[in-house]
Amino acid sequence: MSQATRGFREKKAVVVRFAGDSGDGMQVVGERFTEASVTVPNAIATFPDYPAEIRAPVGTIAGVSAFQVHFGSETVLTPGDEPDALVAMNPAALAVHLSDLTEGGMLIANTAAFTEENLAMAGYKSNPLEDPELQKRYEVIPIDITGLAVEALKDSPLSQRDKLRTKNFFALGFTYWVYGRPIEPTIAFIEKKWGAKIPDVAEANTKVLKAGYFLGETTEITRNRYMVARAEVEPGIYRKISGNEAVALGLIAASRKAKRGILFSGYPITPASSILEAMASFKHFGVKTVQAEDEIAAIGVALGGSFAGHIGVTGTSGPGMCLKSEFIGLATSTELPLVIINVQRGGPSTGLPTKTEQSDLFQALYGRHGESPLPVVAANSPSDCFRAAFEATRIALQHSTPVILLTDGYLANGSEPWKIPDESTLPDIEVPFAPEDKPYVTFERNPDTLARTQAIPGQPGLQHRIGGLEKDTKGSISYDPENHSEMTRLRAAKVEAVAKSIPPMRITGERTGKLLVVGWGGTHGAITSAVETLRAEGFDVSSTNVRYLNPLPPELGDLLKGFDKVLVPELNSGQLCTILRARYLVDAVSFPKTKGRPFRVSEIRERILELLTA
């Protein structure tokens, strides 16, 4: 055993969950723990779980905020199912999260917060930390985190209130010791964030972080430390990226590759707001953003931008999509490029604003009046949001159509390491405007894609009018029955033609066999993890993730028919499954989940085993 690993037990992967009051800084420590782990490097995935209320009453169940980190020496595709360790900063956090902690897992509890008042708010009649059952089931490590943090700062000039606020770094320091994480990146972070502005705060946080680490080292509070070996990671330059950040980058990359200006307009809505925020931070890339007065205005501004020759983009979540649907119809009718991002959340109505769901697939496909087909693309991991946003923009421009990009709250807020692509590997998007030396026929189509060519205001001689009324090829208003029938057919055929430009499907496993698991969007990690493990154990199961929900990949029908059974796990009541059954007449089995949380790998594994042994 080498010096570095002495005293450690080796594990392939570990899941740690930090939970506390929403004012306890759990998101901050989660982010720092993530950063420390990527520098090892470990493979990693994270999932923040925060309440809808910014500041629910302190100590209440409603105010619990959590951040889960899954790090491993092999591939990590999900934030993990059951945590191996739970850091509970107060009784409410324990009450909400204890049931998830794995049997025998480590429970680090801040005893200072287990007061009578806090216990009552969390619904406890007695202190659960004193319950012998708890001691038996878990490795309970009670620490007076608050008290020790304040004690470490007895010489600090900070106010008592500010001293109390450092306690999250104490908890973080202790977990660093347990898992042998490097402490330096966090010290650098503290220095960068507060060093220049409020050096006392920087000093205090660093001191408390170290105090937490040293507590492990100098006391024998736990004998168990865990080591996760370096992961075999593909060489390259990496960064950490969340889904919403990746969307912003993908959009801007596509606009650069298309040599078009980009105009992003949005209206603040959870969990999509950070796309607008990210876009607004890229002004020196020529990115124009407009925070509109409402969801309708946001898409109107974006469509206006597209009409004037930019690529117009709007981003929202389910309720906003409802408001935008009339404008999406106008974009479909006028055949202008437009990207509409729906970061899905639990519905209907206000629903579960901060929780994830995939229940807007039907809305994306069918949620407009009239025959109004459009391409729908879904991202399948936080970093994949980059490719998906790039691809949605490419399709919008090359096929002169609005495109809906579906992500979800889990992808938007989750983050993972991203191997930064070389810019030269991204394809150019060639979409010229109409030539000025020949007469412009507004709805004349490219014979291959059926896309119309756009002329933009400012181009001499190409003046024309467009609108939502039915038109003929020349763009003149037409109520002619045959023309309407033909234009309806053409608009649909244009969307179908997108299938010619999409890459082949990726399959985990074989193209034929006993069971195919079909997923779409953010379930990709959980499904792939379950299927890869089962395949390694010798089970005949394969899986695929459908990125293109409209048009569906041409090979999908044959693929489905090559398997005895098809299972469709979805975070909705079975929307894709219904489509597959209707479209391909296969007896696909739905595996729905609507709890506002992602699938656990174990849930999918169990359902697969049930089907394989049935």
Next chain:
Amino acid sequence: MATEAQTAPEPLTRKDFVTPNDVRWCPGCGDYAILNSLQRTFPELGIPRENFVIISGIGCSSRFPYYMNTYGFHTIHGRAPTVATGVKVANPDLSVWIVTGDGDGLSIGGNHLLHLLRRNLNVTVLLFNNRIYGLTKGQYSPTSPVGTTTKTTPGGSIDHPINPLLFALGAEATFIARTIDNNPKHMVQTFKAAHEHQGVSFVEIFQNCVIFNDATWDPVYAKQNRERQLLHLEAGKPLLFGKDNEFGIRMNGLSPEVVNAADAAPGEILVHRPDHPSSLYSQVLADMSFPDFPTPIGVIRQIERPTYEQQLADQLEATVAKRGTGSWNELLHGNSTWTVE
């Protein structure tokens, strides 16, 4: 992109702005006169034809783009201001005109109009006010007077109407004017002034719906009434009206009142200042209505404020100056990376 202002080879004429499409408004509709006036205005603005964009919502007035040989976008009900915002932000060189009506602009699209006005984009809004829903065949509108009897209000409407000028003033529009569809000369003059204003220009046009609300403005602007009922606003001129300018407006406390000009003390008659430092003055004008007061037409308010698109462009420029032009490397790498070898 060919968006920079280019010099037209020959002077444009009204004909250059006429489309071959049949105009399909009802015979006698006030919209014809407005269309004609705009087609006469555009050639005189010194802008290449390809740089005009007309954007409308839904309603009779919103058919307008089809009849103007420029770039045009007939959008959806009430939402023209949003599309216009996107066009202007994407390309500030374009001359953007929004055509809307009392229903489109003040009912379904009231929110967007409010925000367009307060943002001060350099665009012009022409709001055709006929106090009725024409395209849907005669329901009362948000500007219909209380008591308007229509098929949806058989007992008379009970909603207090919106005064478009007060609405624009409340939104702090930087240019607010009113004109009338039976005075082409006044329309052209008003449209030109609106165009010349750097910032958002809001123009209410009294427009007659010959089918569903005929003669709605006759008490104000019919030949036999207009000398007594219209107050022509001109910057620097006293507020006088009547056949021989025999009446004037003066203030009595915070309220205006009509006086015989001859009876007024020197300096008592208000002198028109569109750039009056107090919006209270503009409000006095905007609030004056039939039958107690003459109805003002012309430019009610015109003040200076930076435009939205200019400020946005300035921010983009300032960010480039501070951080340099964004590069691929900066875009993709962000603040913190690590290398795996």
